[in-house]
Amino acid sequence: MTAEDDRRGEVEPKQDYRSLPPVVRLDETVASVESDVPPDPAAGRNVDQHRALRDD
Incomplete structure (x- = not known):
């Protein structure tokens, strides 16, 4: 499989996320x-009980 074969199955994004909203x-x-x-x-x-049993 080549890189071109992998690109054919990609889904194009519906929104452009390269800029801020x-x-x-x-x-x-x-x-x-x-x-x-x-x-x-x-x-x-x-x-x-917790305070009595502490080993700190």
Whole structure:
């Protein structure tokens, strides 16, 4: 198989990715996103037992 044979099966890209997209105005962007409360890092863990067993 030659390089020319490999090129025949390629699919041409539908968009040109060599340039940047058009500029988006600031008022068209999302100002904020509602988020959930972060989970408790010590949830389901016995902190006192962990502290007692540490070998640090």
